[in-house]
Amino acid sequence: MEITILLENSKLKGSNLSIEHGISMYIEKNDYNLLFDTGGPEESAIKNAAQLGIDLSKIDAVVISHGHSDHTGGLMKFLEINNKALVYLKKEALTPHYSKRPEGMKYIGMDSEIAEKYSDRLNFIDETTEIVRGIFLVPQISKKFSVPSSNQVLFAKKDEKLIYDNFKHELFLIIENNKDLVIFSGCGHSGIKNIVNTAQNLFPNKKIEAVIGGFHLQAGSFDYALANGEEIEDIAKWLKSEVDGKIYTGHCTGERGMNLMKPVLKDKLEMIYTGIKITF
Ligand SMILES: [Fe+2]
């Protein structure tokens, strides 16, 4: 299995790829090509795919982790390029979502035109689904542990009222690789401990080879609603004991989150950057 980070908030020095706040990963597993999230509305992930020589028209499926624009922003453009891939997401991802910023409420939901224009391509998932052999989508995330404190600035619209987002619109991806599990999280709003714990409950006898994605330890790319040091250290310690392999993170984990996890996880923790490849 090979993963190419099409977009992450940062890139390596000297890289001429585009970056913006968001995440998108291109995954090749046997002969199946998958896109996990589509990056932000500047469509950097789509531009980077072209620059990296990845033919998006050949992608078999797109998985949308949740209905925020830094994960769904490239979807419209993708659907213009690719006329066959099914898009897997939770129905709740189409709900309007907002972020409370110092300057006021900002709309951060999906482009509503996608549901109007491409309803035949959207495939709503509400229970664990094996889309092809060894590739599982998990839309019901157990809440044994607390959710990230930085979710407190995130809202959903229900009956014309803004309510605290419960993240029912989030799902995650598990790929079986040589019998072990690789877990993909978008923003990890449900809590990365809850995501990993849900995977453990589904596959109690499997090792976790890697966890890849964002853990939402801060509000987007901003320096408010930061998770406190204890919350971050607790996550790092838990991941150290529960995950057999490596932890690859970036995006909404933030540089601060990574710096606080590093002393606990040491070489087990790897940062991801736009354009890098991870091979298992
Ligand atoms: Fe995000």
Ligand SMILES: [Fe+2]
């Ligand atoms: Fe998000």
